[in-house]
Amino acid sequence: MPAPQEPTIPEMSLPVVPPVAPMLAKAIKNVPAQDGGLLYEPKWDGFRCIVFRDGDEVYLGSRNERPFNRYFPELVEAVKRELPERCVVDGEIVLRKGQILDFDALQQRIHPAASRVRLLAEATPASFVAFDLLAIGDENLMQAPFAERRARLVEALAGAGAQIRLTPVTANDERAAEWFEMFEGAGLDGLVAKRSDQPYEPDKRTMLKVKHERTADCVVAGYREHKSGPIVGSLLLGLYDAAGVLHHVGVSASFPMKRRAELIDELKPYLLTDLSAHPWSSWTAQDENTTQRMPGAISRWNATKDLSFIPLEPRLVVEVAYGQMEGNRIRHTAQFRRWRPDRTPESCTYDQLDLPVGYNLDDILAR
Template identity: 85%
Template sequence: MNLPAQPNLPPEMSLPVAPPVAPMLAKAIKELPSQDGTLLYEPKWDGFRCIVFRDGDEVYLGSRNERPFNRYFPELIEAVKRELPERCVVDGEIVLRQGQILDFDALQQRIHPAASRVKLLAEQTPASFVAFDLLALGDESLLETPFGERRARLVEALAAAGDRVRLTPVTDSDERAGEWFEMFEGAGLDGIVVKRTHQPYEPDRRTMFKVKHERTADCVVAGYREHKSGPIVGSLLLGLYDSSGVLHHVGVAASFPMARRAELVDELKPYLLNDLGAHPWSSWMSQDESTTQRMPGAISRWSAGKNLSFIPLAPDLVVEVAYDHMEGNRFRHTAQFRRWRTDRTPSSCTYEQLEQPVGYNLDDILAR
């Protein structure tokens, strides 16, 4: 997520770790590592990564790209003052819950340019902060302190936390982590993060590990966007049919080597449509903020200035893609191309094929 540029700079703070700080990152691996006596396992929260700096009444919410979240989440500013220590730096995730599940779509709506809209959404859909690391407390920097000790200090520091600032659960059991991996997805979480107890905090380095869900789906390819470098394929536009026969845009597959992008242009030529009016997504041109079915040509605050026009294809080609999980009726992240499915009919590419995780209660997760 790239936040719009903002003029406000980090405030002058007398903390031992000053903003901005690039968060420590995780490297993706396929399977949960077995416990070797040095590992701790946490749920992977699906929200906006944020490092909170508090120095008395001064609060700075730093995003992953080191720009401030302050204007978008005024309710968290107040929560931090109520529920975190007087002087501290805490790493965590801004999340938004709807009932007992996380709602990333609703969280994205919070990044809005209008102050009046921000104020309204802060009241209607307040966010929470889930803490999982402690970088500084009082006058002490903890960047070089082993994570096992930082975790213990974080538990103590959050003893007075309440409804809006929560502490992520952690376990040293690989068996329990495996259970969490399966169970917690039903509450909108998307995997497990693995940390070593002896690790210092290393900003902007991928020294942790993450294991995310991966599933496959057969989708209709209904168009493509050209690559920013020229007339080759940038991303395939993917669709699934609902029970009434409407083809919904569910995401894109975009990770191809440059040579493969050129090859795809030739492979897709037989499916080209010259008339967008004959395409199931022709109505994207008249989409506005009230449209419930997102279309691939929509302009939004996330895409302002980008050319989102697409080259329409007859919806006759089926592709198998890998994805981690759904967010509403769309893939949460970019899907990965696996293979063409010439044995599948487009009409068989429906939402019904998707595996639905068993529901789980967010309060039960946070109570751990």
């Protein structure tokens, strides 16, 4: 069966109509101290989404303002069951595995095959965590202060159920700092601070976010070329498990253009011309049904994107900074810190990783 077509933006009589770019956050190092006007929320690790509902018309708008409807049909139905008949709600699509968030499973939902989407919608249904209200009925609330929008959101979600949830909020900076540490064990990746008097400003970084950061020593086992030409686009990182198998755990990609060119020369002594000698050689055999993310895997977001890689002898060790793990991989792009010539590749194992204490998602959402 061919992949479903992207739905067109429906005509809606709402006071705020799609597409709307979500309001964004600026990264800071520490939880900001209360100055009399801040409200703090957990930072959910999922897909940002603005939900538009006008009766039976539902539009799930992504951060890039394209629809999520085809990938999350179960959420379309949940919106009809659990949200007010006419509303616009900002939040995050998340997927849980027991009492923790599972971003890797969430990414599996972005699949071109309609049959696969239907299967996953039943096997791994997603939820929506709401944290802002842009419109309700005929009222446009985007210029209202956030404290008012939050109060109206609590009212609007009074009839919500299992799949539409409300994020907790606190005005206490000490409690927020506790949340920052505790909630990571449930898969959340930080904290967001918003001014109680601020309006909703699409596509502007007027909120603040604090994310966890750790470091790890990883093996560099390959690289991808930059889209602009034969310079380094990203380094492919690996860690060894207890059985001595090297696993692809993520990438480091944030380099100035001059540094990308310099890296080509630094990596030349480690180039492998025979892929069969590489620990990831078997990963060239894959197709659109491949579920494990691999260095040369087909992108679920862009099927035309070239994700092939240039193999390197796994002898270089690099220290990178990262926020959190997602399963056995580093979540988000890791930041290059320095080469580690004093470390052997074999010493780069999962044992070095600092894992957060577990926490219960239901306890977070009950606050």
